[in-house]
């Protein structure tokens with residue numbers, strides 16, 4: 001998928017980059033500014049619902065054997081096993097969003113990107129990079145969501161994810177999230193042709 005050319009279909013926008021780099025922050029900002037252009041994709045999970053979580057809204061809650069069968073069947077465009085629970089995006093969930101004429105944004109890891117590419121699903125692949133490794137560590141610490149152990153795990157994984165920057169052409173666009181507003185402007189510029197196309201469908 002060539003960025004900066006006029007897209008002819010609303011392909012999903014795939015966001016990758018190490019944990020804590022600011023993917024969620026950028027996506028939230030974009031969805032806020034262009035409310036109505038983006039659809040909410042519902043993931044599947046085999047973990048138990050937490051209080052207040054609604055099936056079909058927060059997740060499609062499913063069973064391990066069912067999900068394994070569906071994965072084997074090729075029903076998922078990507079999935080991951082996180083601490084013994086499966087999480088994944090089904091082809092059907094993606095289809096539900098595009099049938100509503102909305103753009104789908106997926107926040108997935110590089111393994112997930114590999115799966116999407118393998119499934120030959122056309123998409124716009126964006127990698128969000130930290131300016132330095134140290135900045136990433138500071139952001140994870142500042143977010144206050146991790147213990148020392150999980151921070152180290154995330155940083156280890158981050159090193160591997162950053163190696164994808166050496167794979168020419170794997171990502172369509174790489175955005176360095178140093179100053180948030182600058183990164184957001186680049187992000188917005190990258191996806192604006194898709195937003196324009198989405199609006200033209202109304």
Ligand SMILES: Nc1ncnc2c1ncn2[C@@H]1O[C@H](COP(=O)(O)OP(=O)(O)OP(=O)(O)O)[C@@H](O)[C@H]1O
Pocket residue numbers: 017018019020021022023024025026139140142143177178179180181183
């Ligand atoms: N440009 C920036 N400058 C400073 N802080 C930032 C910047 N972008 C994001 N942050 C902060 O960094 C922290 C991590 O951001 P965020 O939660 O969006 O990351 P993420 O990539 O979605 O992580 P995860 O994959 O773990 O969900 C947050 O506290 C966020 O407010």
